[in-house]
Amino acid sequence: MDGLLPSSTTTTNGNTKVINSFFPNPVTTTNRDYHINTSSLSQTPADYFVGVLDHQSTATSPQQIQIDNSNSTFFIADSIRDELTRRMAKIQEMSSETINIEIPSKVDVFIDLIQIDQISGASSFTFNGMISTVYRATNSETGQLFCLRRFHSFQPNTANTKLLMGTIESWKRIQHPNIIPLRQVFTTKSFGDSSVIFVYDYYPLAETIMSSYFSNQLNTIGNNSGGGGGGNHSTTTTTTMTMNGYSTSSRPYSQQQQNTRKYLPEQTIWNYIIQISSALRTIHQSNLAFRSLDPTKILITSGGGGGGVNGTHSNINRGRDARVKLSFCGVTDILTLDSIHSSANNHRAFIQHLQQEDLILFGRFCLSIATNSLTAFTTSALQRDNNHHNHNNNIQEYIDTIPRNYSNDLRNLILYLITFKTNSTSKPRSIDDIMPMIGARFYMQLDYFYLRYDYLYDELAKEVDNGRLLRLLSKLGTINERPEHQLDPTWSETGDRYMLKLFRDYLFHQCDETGKPWLDLGHIISNLNKFDIGSPEKICLISRDAQNVIIVSFEELKRCFETAINDLMQ
Numbered sequence: 001m002d003g004l005l006p007s008s009t010t011t012t013n014g015n016t017k018v019i020n021s022f023f024p025n026p027v028t029t030t031n032r033d034y035h036i037n038t039s040s041l042s043q044t045p046a047d048y049f050v051g052v053l054d055h056q057s058t059a060t061s062p063q064q065i066q067i068d069n070s071n072s073t074f075f076i077a078d079s080i081r082d083e084l085t086r087r088m089a090k091i092q093e094m095s096s097e098t099i100n101i102e103i104p105s106k107v108d109v110f111i112d113l114i115q116i117d118q119i120s121g122a123s124s125f126t127f128n129g130m131i132s133t134v135y136r137a138t139n140s141e142t143g144q145l146f147c148l149r150r151f152h153s154f155q156p157n158t159a160n161t162k163l164l165m166g167t168i169e170s171w172k173r174i175q176h177p178n179i180i181p182l183r184q185v186f187t188t189k190s191f192g193d194s195s196v197i198f199v200y201d202y203y204p205l206a207e208t209i210m211s212s213y214f215s216n217q218l219n220t221i222g223n224n225s226g227g228g229g230g231g232n233h234s235t236t237t238t239t240t241m242t243m244n245g246y247s248t249s250s251r252p253y254s255q256q257q258q259n260t261r262k263y264l265p266e267q268t269i270w271n272y273i274i275q276i277s278s279a280l281r282t283i284h285q286s287n288l289a290f291r292s293l294d295p296t297k298i299l300i301t302s303g304g305g306g307g308g309v310n311g312t313h314s315n316i317n318r319g320r321d322a323r324v325k326l327s328f329c330g331v332t333d334i335l336t337l338d339s340i341h342s343s344a345n346n347h348r349a350f351i352q353h354l355q356q357e358d359l360i361l362f363g364r365f366c367l368s369i370a371t372n373s374l375t376a377f378t379t380s381a382l383q384r385d386n387n388h389h390n391h392n393n394n395i396q397e398y399i400d401t402i403p404r405n406y407s408n409d410l411r412n413l414i415l416y417l418i419t420f421k422t423n424s425t426s427k428p429r430s431i432d433d434i435m436p437m438i439g440a441r442f443y444m445q446l447d448y449f450y451l452r453y454d455y456l457y458d459e460l461a462k463e464v465d466n467g468r469l470l471r472l473l474s475k476l477g478t479i480n481e482r483p484e485h486q487l488d489p490t491w492s493e494t495g496d497r498y499m500l501k502l503f504r505d506y507l508f509h510q511c512d513e514t515g516k517p518w519l520d521l522g523h524i525i526s527n528l529n530k531f532d533i534g535s536p537e538k539i540c541l542i543s544r545d546a547q548n549v550i551i552v553s554f555e556e557l558k559r560c561f562e563t564a565i566n567d568l569m570q
């Protein structure tokens with residue numbers, strides 16, 4: 001129904017009048033009545049082509065009940081439609097610009113590979129000396145889209161295939177709303193080298209936290225290791241930085257201009273904390289560690305624009321309904337296979353150590369978003385490894401800035417996560433420890449998401465109705481004027497199907513008194529609804545040459561329609 005403007009309505013004495021919405025100069029509806037009653041039957045046939053709109057308040061379809069003075073009661077809210085439309089456009093993007101001779105036409109079962117985010121024009125990511133490239137691809141067997149992360153020139157470790165397969169299976173089993181699931185891992189020579197491909201679910205328009213919040217700071221890393229606050233822009237376009245063991249290429253200056261946001265609302269930070277901690281909890285409970293927690297590996301998959309619970313834009317709610325997901329799951333484990341340990345005890349201790357590292361990285365991540373400083377993440381990452389004392393001093397500077405903008409609770413949570421305990425006798429921390437620190441904010445965020453859920457459900461209901469009408473119209477279009485049935489009496493101009501053709505004219509091809517096309521979405525929708533439910537109400541159908549006039553009920557039309565569509569489907 002997109003593209004058709006909705007009708008507005010007025011209600012007088014229990015009658016709802018749908019006012020022409022479709023065209024700028026609507027025909028006045030006051031004197032129009034499409035209900036076939038004795039008085040209307042006395043009209044001339046031509047009168048029936050004049051606009052006909054008048055809903056009784058005892059409307060029989062949900063669509064009629066929904067109609068009111070506002071467009072938003074008729075169609076899904078603009079903010080949701082915008083986001084979904086942009087997603088669809090992204091999905092359908094098959095741009096010729098991205099045709100790249102280095103990309104094979106088929107990799108395993110995947111076709112139509114398009115490199116995602118070719119920001120610097122080159123593969124931007126290295127891990128353990130391996131270059132990584134991310135593609136969107138279509139599974140040729142199912143038509144589903146996936147995200148393929150390829151590591152170039154991979155030498156598989158054949159020493160422990162059982163452990164490798166076990167690790168892959170453990171990651172594939174993880175299902176969580178804040179984790180992008182790993183579907184498959186395979187090696188391929190399709191790119192002309194020996195590559196390993198990690199297959200993940202694809203999220204159109206997903207944006208990394210890095211590009212969403214920190215792209216304007218990338219070039220300052222390395223030059224600026226002081227206290228919190230965003231850095232100045234540099235006009236350099238190809239700086240390379242190292243973060244958490246990975247090297248990344250920075251964005252061009254034009255891209256850095258996009259996100260110059262100051263401090264995030266505290267609720268948004270708690271929103272991220274709740275979602276990411278929940279993901280880590282599931283990973284840790286599965287005896288695994290994420291090992292890659294940094295701003296480039298956390299994706300905002302929806303709601304980053306701050307639509308708000310009811311679709312209204314507000315800065316206060318910016319990011320409050322953002323959905324975040326951890327990407328890159330399993331990569332470190334599978335590529336390094338460094339979890340090979342002879343005894344079960346060693347293995348447990350090793351995983352526990354990695355989980356502690358996850359908590360520290362999580363703390364650094366929270367610190368960086370709370371201070372709006374990528375340096376808070378990278379400095380602490382580097383300095384912790386080099387010198388604990390300096391590390392603590394510099395981190396303290398960042399932590400001290402938190403209460404200027406946020407609660408002590410947030411500060412304490414970050415401090416708890418970030419504090420690196422060297423004492424091997426101290427009890428290992430668990431992600432569950434932070435639950436009491438989040439406290440009642442869980443409820444606040446949950447309430448917020450429930451409200452959003454209810455709102456989205458209501459919006460969905462409108463489109464369900466529109467979807468029903470689209471299916472009805474598709475069937476009607478399929479039946480009408482099929483050339484191969486021209487000689488078949490049941491399909492001919494005198495048969496049952498003829499009425500459906502006249503009904504099509506009745507819906508779409510009416511003219512006003514002056515012979516001008518009369519277009520009204522309300523007329524179309526209300527009559528389609530009556531047709532769909534097979535209302536006993538009658539209408540008058542007139543042939544184009546005005547020689548045939550047929551009085552028929554919607555019920556009868558529906559019977560013709562069902563017979564016709566059943567015939568076609570056999």
Ligand SMILES: Nc1ncnc2c1ncn2[C@@H]1O[C@H](COP(=O)(O)OP(=O)(O)OP(=O)(O)O)[C@@H](O)[C@H]1O
Pocket residue numbers: 116117124125126134147180200201202203204205206207208210211246247248249296297299327
């Ligand atoms: N599952 C996914 N669905 C959709 N897009 C994804 C998915 N995983 C990653 N992406 C997108 O692919 C792009 C590249 O991902 P990557 O993890 O390499 O991030 P990056 O910011 O380019 O990091 P780096 O600079 O370290 O390479 C990012 O724009 C990210 O949003």
